Amino acid sequence: MSSVYEKLQGCLKSVREVTDFQPEIALILGSGLGDYADEIQIEQTVEYTQIEGFPTSTVAGHKGRFVFGYVNDVPVVIMQGRVHYYEGYPMTDVVLPARLMGLLGAKKLILTNAAGGVNPDFKPGDFMMITDHITTGIPSPLIGPNLEELGVRFPDMSEVYNRECCSIIKKEAEKLGIGLQEGVYAQLTGPAYETPAEIRMCRTWGADAVGMSTACEAMAAHHMGIRVCGISCITNMAAGLSSQQLDHKEVQETADRVAVQFKQLISAIVSAI
């Protein structure tokens, strides 16, 4: 058994000592959405610090716990506060929570994040359904001995973001009257925001949005057969696309401004998916 899989099994055991809750859907909450987990019907919480070997999030404003509960009668597990590669963890630790939620029983994973708009037609406050991603700028979370227990050595990545889930997201956004962009998310390492030249590179690559999370989690979850979907909140235009300098406060402010709509959309998606 590989050490990564052993660690995963250890974490699973820690969580199972606290709860036998069986989630159907897993959610990872990005900036501004963190308090969504406080508003659901909570059955059990597990602090990351209670889980042996679990990477603990260090970003200010990010909580660190799993919330088990119900969204409109659908059993969910929510990762309240994610782990980022820029915090210094190995990529296998960054995706450990996504894998763990899969082992806890989640068949679907809904990913959310804050992202910079690379597509010039986007504006801050837009939502973008992720149709595909680019992970060229980060190490693959699948590097190392393959976890045969989870998936194959050379997994297909031609449909990471499940088409059926995507069409449900579109339908639910339309029903709620929430505008929805679509596009490709490029993950870079951070923690620095990109340079204008890097953003031009991302655009040339085919990206519509850029961020520091999500795609690695999507890849690891897809590897183990979880159906994945994702939505970015475009919190700012990426470097070089506006005259403004980038700072975390702007990201947080935009995310907070549209949080109510974002939460509505997430609840609708959980119920319909």
Ligand code: HPA
């Ligand atoms: N770049 C990278 N990550 C981000 C950005 C950005 O412009 N905005 C929010 N997260």
